[in-house]
Amino acid sequence: MSTPAQRSARAALDAARPAVARLDVARGPEDLAADLIESWGAAEAALRTLVGSTVLTGQPLIREARQRQMINFETANALAEFSALHDRLQDISYRATDADVAAARNAFLKLDADLASETVLDTGRPTAGLPNFGAPVAENQVKTIPATPDAGPVKVVGPPPRFPVWMLAVAVAVIVVVIAAIFMFRGRGGGSLEQGIAAYRAGQREVAVSAFNKAVREDPKAALPHVYLARMSREVGNFTEANQQLQLALEADPNNATALREMGANLLAQGNYELSRRFYVRAVQADPTDKTSQGYLGCVLMKLNRPNDAQLFLTRAGQGPWSNCTPAPAAQTPPGATGPNPSIPRN
Numbered sequence: 001m002s003t004p005a006q007r008s009a010r011a012a013l014d015a016a017r018p019a020v021a022r023l024d025v026a027r028g029p030e031d032l033a034a035d036l037i038e039s040w041g042a043a044e045a046a047l048r049t050l051v052g053s054t055v056l057t058g059q060p061l062i063r064e065a066r067q068r069q070m071i072n073f074e075t076a077n078a079l080a081e082f083s084a085l086h087d088r089l090q091d092i093s094y095r096a097t098d099a100d101v102a103a104a105r106n107a108f109l110k111l112d113a114d115l116a117s118e119t120v121l122d123t124g125r126p127t128a129g130l131p132n133f134g135a136p137v138a139e140n141q142v143k144t145i146p147a148t149p150d151a152g153p154v155k156v157v158g159p160p161p162r163f164p165v166w167m168l169a170v171a172v173a174v175i176v177v178v179i180a181a182i183f184m185f186r187g188r189g190g191g192s193l194e195q196g197i198a199a200y201r202a203g204q205r206e207v208a209v210s211a212f213n214k215a216v217r218e219d220p221k222a223a224l225p226h227v228y229l230a231r232m233s234r235e236v237g238n239f240t241e242a243n244q245q246l247q248l249a250l251e252a253d254p255n256n257a258t259a260l261r262e263m264g265a266n267l268l269a270q271g272n273y274e275l276s277r278r279f280y281v282r283a284v285q286a287d288p289t290d291k292t293s294q295g296y297l298g299c300v301l302m303k304l305n306r307p308n309d310a311q312l313f314l315t316r317a318g319q320g321p322w323s324n325c326t327p328a329p330a331a332q333t334p335p336g337a338t339g340p341n342p343s344i345p346r347n
Helices: 004-014 017-022 029-051 058-067 075-090 098-116 165-187 192-201 203-220 224-235 239-252 257-269 273-286 291-303 307-317
Strands: none
Touching: 004 058, 004 098, 004 291, 017 029, 017 098, 017 239, 029 058, 029 075, 029 098, 029 239, 029 273, 058 075, 075 098, 192 203, 192 224, 203 224, 224 239, 224 257, 239 257, 257 273, 273 291
């Protein structure tokens, strides 16, 4: 029987099966890149679930799973090749080849097979060679356990002493005061996420990074700390780190409108207009009231030379940083490292 970790990992892998199935269909390079990136994101999510980590990515994550014997040697090599392909796809000028598609599909299938295997224990060690604890025991192998000596007469004692009622009332009052103090502290911005947001807005980047990383450790399923870390990486031109943080955010909350919008901003800053458009569309679908997503969706559509569609969303969004968007020239050049700078809401 597979372990709970294996079943959870397979559930994470299942999310990318439609994307893997589309790899066989002849499609444009942007669509193919999007499916390959989505497939690798699911593979990483499955591996993180398997090893119980929320921070490892890429090669270190593969090595950890291999060292724990949760995947075999061939699977580890195939995943390493898939990870290298994912890194190459971060360059928007790279076009995936048939060999890349074959490598991605091979890695996905090998990982799927390992997760379906019944030869892995919760410890990650193979069960081959372990004794069969369920085998019947021969009669001559059964040892008689001597009875315990008589314990003698049982001493009857009275009920345990009771605490005075006033002591119980004091204990309850103390607990109530402590709980109230905790909630008051959180309400004043004592949480790591709130501290990170305050530091980020004050320009204290190192303090903000430390607070957001602490927030990730406190709540691995929270998307916003990853979104802020991605935003800060994008602002200094580290698009690879920004992409990794956004993948973690979307794994935590696939329909998080803020994470979807920030992924669109990250791709727009790199000049990957078509893939950026897709994420802005998903962001608008997740939160139809978000003016920033609508405005930058109009901006991306303008870059894609679709002025009629662009004007529709620009009108809905109203005036904003996106208002100065113009159609891209014939020879497109990626924007600077700063890129679009949409605000990130608290909720």
